[in-house]
Amino acid sequence: MYNKLSGWDDTIAAIATPPGIGAIGVLRLSGDQSFEIVQKLFPSKKLKDQPANTLHVGFLKEGETVLDEVVISLFKKPSSYTGEDVIEISCHGSPFVQQQVLGALIRNGARLAKAGEFTQRAFLNKKLDLAQAEAVGDLIASNTKASQNAALKNMRGGFSNVLKDLREELIKFSSLIELELDFSEEDVEFADRHQFSLLIDKISRTVQQLLESFKLGNVIKNGVSVAIVGKPNAGKSTLLNTLLNENRAIVSEIAGTTRDTIEETININGILFRLIDTAGIREHSQDIIENMGVVKSKEKIRQADIVLYLFDINEMSKDELKRTVNELLTQKTNLILVANKADLFNKEVHKYLANEIFISAQQQTGIEELKNTLFAMAGGEGINYENVVVTNARHYSALSEVAKSLNEIKVAMANNISGDLLSIDINRCLHYLGEITGEITNEDRLDYIFSKFCIGK
Amino acid sequence: MYNKLSGWDDTIAAIATPPGIGAIGVLRLSGDQSFEIVQKLFPSKKLKDQPANTLHVGFLKEGETVLDEVVISLFKKPSSYTGEDVIEISCHGSPFVQQQVLGALIRNGARLAKAGEFTQRAFLNKKLDLAQAEAVGDLIASNTKASQNAALKNMRGGFSNVLKDLREELIKFSSLIELELDFSEEDVEFADRHQFSLLIDKISRTVQQLLESFKLGNVIKNGVSVAIVGKPNAGKSTLLNTLLNENRAIVSEIAGTTRDTIEETININGILFRLIDTAGIREHSQDIIENMGVVKSKEKIRQADIVLYLFDINEMSKDELKRTVNELLTQKTNLILVANKADLFNKEVHKYLANEIFISAQQQTGIEELKNTLFAMAGGEGINYENVVVTNARHYSALSEVAKSLNEIKVAMANNISGDLLSIDINRCLHYLGEITGEITNEDRLDYIFSKFCIGK
Numbered sequence: 036m037y038n039k040l041s042g043w044d045d046t047i048a049a050i051a052t053p054p055g056i057g058a059i060g061v062l063r064l065s066g067d068q069s070f071e072i073v074q075k076l077f078p079s080k081k082l083k084d085q086p087a088n089t090l091h092v093g094f095l096k097e098g099e100t101v102l103d104e105v106v107i108s109l110f111k112k113p114s115s116y117t118g119e120d121v122i123e124i125s126c127h128g129s130p131f132v133q134q135q136v137l138g139a140l141i142r143n144g145a146r147l148a149k150a151g152e153f154t155q156r157a158f159l160n161k162k163l164d165l166a167q168a169e170a171v172g173d174l175i176a177s178n179t180k181a182s183q184n185a186a187l188k189n190m191r192g193g194f195s196n197v198l199k200d201l202r203e204e205l206i207k208f209s210s211l212i213e214l215e216l217d218f219s220e221e222d223v224e225f226a227d228r229h230q231f232s233l234l235i236d237k238i239s240r241t242v243q244q245l246l247e248s249f250k251l252g253n254v255i256k257n258g259v260s261v262a263i264v265g266k267p268n269a270g271k272s273t274l275l276n277t278l279l280n281e282n283r284a285i286v287s288e289i290a291g292t293t294r295d296t297i298e299e300t301i302n303i304n305g306i307l308f309r310l311i312d313t314a315g316i317r318e319h320s321q322d323i324i325e326n327m328g329v330v331k332s333k334e335k336i337r338q339a340d341i342v343l344y345l346f347d348i349n350e351m352s353k354d355e356l357k358r359t360v361n362e363l364l365t366q367k368t369n370l371i372l373v374a375n376k377a378d379l380f381n382k383e384v385h386k387y388l389a390n391e392i393f394i395s396a397q398q399q400t401g402i403e404e405l406k407n408t409l410f411a412m413a414g415g416e417g418i419n420y421e422n423v424v425v426t427n428a429r430h431y432s433a434l435s436e437v438a439k440s441l442n443e444i445k446v447a448m449a450n451n452i453s454g455d456l457l458s459i460d461i462n463r464c465l466h467y468l469g470e471i472t473g474e475i476t477n478e479d480r481l482d483y484i485f486s487k488f489c490i491g492k
Numbered sequence: 493m494y495n496k497l498s499g500w501d502d503t504i505a506a507i508a509t510p511p512g513i514g515a516i517g518v519l520r521l522s523g524d525q526s527f528e529i530v531q532k533l534f535p536s537k538k539l540k541d542q543p544a545n546t547l548h549v550g551f552l553k554e555g556e557t558v559l560d561e562v563v564i565s566l567f568k569k570p571s572s573y574t575g576e577d578v579i580e581i582s583c584h585g586s587p588f589v590q591q592q593v594l595g596a597l598i599r600n601g602a603r604l605a606k607a608g609e610f611t612q613r614a615f616l617n618k619k620l621d622l623a624q625a626e627a628v629g630d631l632i633a634s635n636t637k638a639s640q641n642a643a644l645k646n647m648r649g650g651f652s653n654v655l656k657d658l659r660e661e662l663i664k665f666s667s668l669i670e671l672e673l674d675f676s677e678e679d680v681e682f683a684d685r686h687q688f689s690l691l692i693d694k695i696s697r698t699v700q701q702l703l704e705s706f707k708l709g710n711v712i713k714n715g716v717s718v719a720i721v722g723k724p725n726a727g728k729s730t731l732l733n734t735l736l737n738e739n740r741a742i743v744s745e746i747a748g749t750t751r752d753t754i755e756e757t758i759n760i761n762g763i764l765f766r767l768i769d770t771a772g773i774r775e776h777s778q779d780i781i782e783n784m785g786v787v788k789s790k791e792k793i794r795q796a797d798i799v800l801y802l803f804d805i806n807e808m809s810k811d812e813l814k815r816t817v818n819e820l821l822t823q824k825t826n827l828i829l830v831a832n833k834a835d836l837f838n839k840e841v842h843k844y845l846a847n848e849i850f851i852s853a854q855q856q857t858g859i860e861e862l863k864n865t866l867f868a869m870a871g872g873e874g875i876n877y878e879n880v881v882v883t884n885a886r887h888y889s890a891l892s893e894v895a896k897s898l899n900e901i902k903v904a905m906a907n908n909i910s911g912d913l914l915s916i917d918i919n920r921c922l923h924y925l926g927e928i929t930g931e932i933t934n935e936d937r938l939d940y941i942f943s944k945f946c947i948g949k
Binding site: 049051052053054055056057058059060061088089090091101103104106108123127128129130131132135153171174175176177179180183184187190191488489490491492 | 506508509510511512513514515516517518520545546547548558560561563565566567580582584585586587588589592610628631632633634635636637639640641644647648945946947948949
């Protein structure tokens with residue numbers, strides 16, 4: 036199948052570091068001609084004669100024109116990221132210089148790499164399975180401790196190994212059943228039906244656990260959206276600032292993930308929460324009645340994973356609060372009630388609804404409890420860095436098909452269905468298991484999966 | 493002097509690649525403890541035992557926490573960029589992962605590098621002189637063939653070598669003259685005054701050439717600003733688009749240097765022209781009279797290097813054109829007259845002022861001539877990739893001081909001034925020559941020079 040993939044025997048090149056000005060920029064080549072192409076530009080050493088995994092400093096020249104002084108890293112097949120001959124060129128971090136070098140590589144025989152093509156080649160050369168390759172993409176996109184961890188675990192094969200073991204056991208049974216078909220006249224049973232039924236139960240349990248982990252996996256990978264709603268003077272902006280200020284150090288620490296580009300985000304114990312201040316929406320709208328705020332934010336409430344309803348405890352009557360909460364609960368059950376300005380609340384504290392959190396956004400009291408509640412509601416307590424978590428929608432969908440075919444196998448077995456029909460169900464199950472790790476795949480799907488990567492990876 | 497510099501015996505670390513998401517990101521450490529610090533995070537190999545200039549793949553771990561799978565490049569002193577032990581860590585291109593790795597390096601004993609500190613250390617360890625170090629910064633900032641070339645030439649020591657040779661010859665004479673002072677009772681003359689006078693003339697000529705090259709050097713380094721002025725219907729926007737469209741391939745080829753971030757720029761034969769459409773300014777202003785456009789753009793005209801006056805040849809009378817041109821010439825002598833819509837101009841073509849360029853922005857005729865004129869007016873024809881060009885304002889200012897002291901030496905010699913006074917003038921001259929390459933310097937000035945670099949270089 037692999038040799039059908041067009042143009043993967045040529046040598047590809049790309050800039051691998053982010054665009055923009057930096058101290059250094061790295062270009063990467065992979066393919067049989069990597070050494071030959073770079074040699075034409077790097078006169079000071081005979082690259083083929085150098086050992087693998089070595090570094091070489093020198094000038095990159097195209098004809099008489101000096102392009103840059105660079106450091107070249109040599110990796111030889113099969114011990115490289117892609118499994119092919121790979122050269123990395125570390126040049127000065129001017130986008131212009133990098134483009135000049137890339138241009139020279141192309142002029143000397145390299146082809147511009149497509150997005151994800153280096154990792155795709157690593158997959159095709161069996162350096163990584165498909166789930167591991169996808170984890171590389173997830174790792175690059177990771178922006179919290181939890182997403183980094185889940186990606187690293189999958190990149191190291193955690194998820195793949197679980198599936199491979201199950202698949203191998205299933206293949207063993209499958210071949211025994213197919214053997215029965217060869218002897219179908221004789222009515223033998225090579226595959227112990229009781230053992231098989233135990234295996235199917237075991238696989239079902241694992242698949243079920245993995246499917247259930249996807250909710251958390253999605254939280255880990257994509258974060259949690261929180262709509263902050265409440266009347267104009269409830270203190271939403273102050274709360275937002277309090278939450279953000281406490282996290283400013285963490286946020287600004289991460290270059291390139293500034294708050295401007297996405298929504299306002301905070302990182303609680305490794306989970307990213309995207310805070311949506313619905314106040315902003317109302318205030319810019321023309322046809323607003325301030326007191327109808329909650330109703331107006333319906334759309335945002337519907338879209339959010341969690342709704343945080345903030346109210347001024349000194350201004351809100353028990354009756355009004357109850358009405359509002361009932362209305363909100365028709366929209367979303369993931370509701371957190373937050374009583375603000377609790378420091379000004381001089382009467383004996385009585386809980387209106389038994390589950391509100393008392394804070395003072397101004398005095399910064401109760402904020403820890405609020406954060407813990409957000410974390411718990413997002414399922415954060417289920418994060419166990421030892422467990423394998425499904426974070427990829429493609430994997431989730433394939434696992435759902437696996438679960439379906441497992442059920443069909445169970446029904447078939449309960450009905451004492453014949454080996455040849457059972458075999459069809461088992462093959463369906465094997466097919467979907469194999470799709471996740473890439474044992475079963477097709478060219479178009481591969482191209483789609485890798486096209487979501489960045490160029491140079 | 494060098495040991496007075498505070499904190500340059502510790503080990504520094506920084507992210508060296510541009511911020512943002514890419515396939516890979518590179519972190520860099522330099523200092524005596526580089527190997528020790530990375531070893532704490534890289535359990536799979538004994539780094540000290542590995543040869544210099546080798547690459548090593550493995551997991552980076554802080555305690556039990558896996559940070560990333562990385563490739564480590566080892567460079568040992570003195571054969572490294574900084575002259576110290578240097579390690580580069582190539583990790584996955586997630587800003588979050590890079591920050592995690594950087595954090596781990598800091599927690600294990602590295603200090604966050606200041607801007608330019610790697611190059612500053614290279615200078616302090618005599619891997620580069622100051623002019624070469626500055627050229628590294630220029631190379632990173634380079635965005636045209638010409639600026640890349642000038643920076644590369646200076647990085648390789650072209651400029652420094654010219655100055656060093658002159659300085660050495662001058663030092664030789666200076667020491668002979670100082671020797672005379674030791675024998676001042678005896679009235680001897682070790683330093684041949686005629687030879688000395690020839691040397692001073694030679695140095696003067698070179699310094700003069702270098703000073704004159706700065707105008708071009710400035711053009712190469714900073715580009716040329718062109719104010720496009722003209723009445724509202726003269727076709728300024730069409731011209732701008734025509735110029736930009738033709739260059740779109742070149743511009744968009746350069747990742748990170750999009751037209752949004754700076755003004756609209758075009759690259760003509762390696763020189764960057766920044767086009768300022770003064771129309772925009774007028775149209776957004778409140779107190780405008782359309783026909784006073786030219787007057788209104790005075791400020792922009794004053795600031796621009798070149799003024800391009802565009803007029804509709806079918807609408808402009810000879811008289812009006814003359815008045816306008818005379819007015820413009822009082823502001824700026826670098827004036828290019830461009831007669832637009834020349835394709836609609838059916839009368840016999842007669843040149844109003846003998847030097848206008850006839851174009852049709854719509855039909856894209858005459859654009860090449862216009863570009864050649866812009867290039868010539870910017871002094872582009874003086875670009876000779878073999879010549880050393882001064883591109884740095886600090887160097888220009890030091891060279892001006894050198895020229896001044898050379899004149900003083902000439903005057904002193906003409907007046908047969910005594911050796912001890914001559915010696916003062918020579919030392920002044922040597923001082924300013926030495927300042928350029930960093931033989932003479934001080935800590936504050938160094939910090940200032942390197943602070944303009946990016947972090948990680």
